[in-house]
Amino acid sequence: xxxxxxxxxxxxxxxxxxxxxxxxxxxxxxxxxxxxxxxxxxxxxxxxxxxxxxxxxxxxxxxxxxxxxxxxxxxxxxxxxxxxxxxxxxxxxxxxxxxxxxxxxxxxxxxxxxxxxxxxxxxxxxxxxxxxxxxxxxxxxxxxxxxxxxxxxx
Numbered sequence: 517x518x519x520x521x522x523x524x525x526x527x528x529x530x531x532x533x534x535x536x537x538x539x540x541x542x543x544x545x546x547x548x549x550x551x552x553x554x555x556x557x558x559x560x561x562x563x564x565x566x567x568x569x570x571x572x573x574x575x576x577x578x579x580x581x582x583x584x585x586x587x588x589x590x591x592x593x594x595x596x597x598x599x600x601x602x603x604x605x606x607x608x609x610x611x612x613x614x615x616x617x618x619x620x621x622x623x624x625x626x627x628x629x630x631x632x633x634x635x636x637x638x639x640x641x642x643x644x645x646x647x648x649x650x651x652x653x654x655x656x657x658x659x660x661x662x663x664x665x666x667x668x669x670x
Contacts, residue, residue, distance in 0.1 A: 539628050540621040542660040543642045543650035549574050550584055552609035556592045559584055559608060572641050572648055573612045580641050580648045582612035618643045621650065625660045628652060 548571045550559055563569065563586060570585030588611040617635060619628055621644040631640065632654050642650040 537625050537660070537664075538621070539619060539623045539625060539642055539652050540644075540650070542625060542656045543621070543652040544656065545650045547572060547648070547651055549648070550608050550612075551575070552581060552607065552612070554608045556589050556606045556608065556611060560589050563589070572616075572651065573608055574648050578647045580616060580618060580643060582608075582614045583616050583641070584608050584612040588612060616641060619652065620644070625657050629654075629657045629661075632657065 548562060548566055548568060550562075550571055550573050552573055552575070559571075563571070570583055570588075572580055573582035573584055575581050592606045592611055617631075617637065618641040619631065621642050628640070632638075639651050639653040641648055642652055
């Protein structure tokens, strides 16, 4: 019997399993959402109860149509005060931001991190095939990076 001096041969064709680096694996998927027809009063109550600063606005097909924030709600309060109208009488569609920057669920987390830095936004709605499927925050990206080995980013 002949023994090889090289020892046990390793399978060099096997690719080591790398941690996922896409947004879909780190985003929040259980979101509070609003519809354009809801009242600002409903939004304020929900934002306060859930301790969040804003949420996506979706239509009946779960397509993202805007974002409503605390600041948008404050606009309604100020408008009501100046116009001597009851506060919170407006609808979400009248106060939401409709030009929303979103990202794709398959985006690399490093690309998302770069977008956070360049856009100065704290969270992005995440879309897949035009539908809202989640939201990713700066904190989510930082959690993803902690799972990677710092010497190889894998």
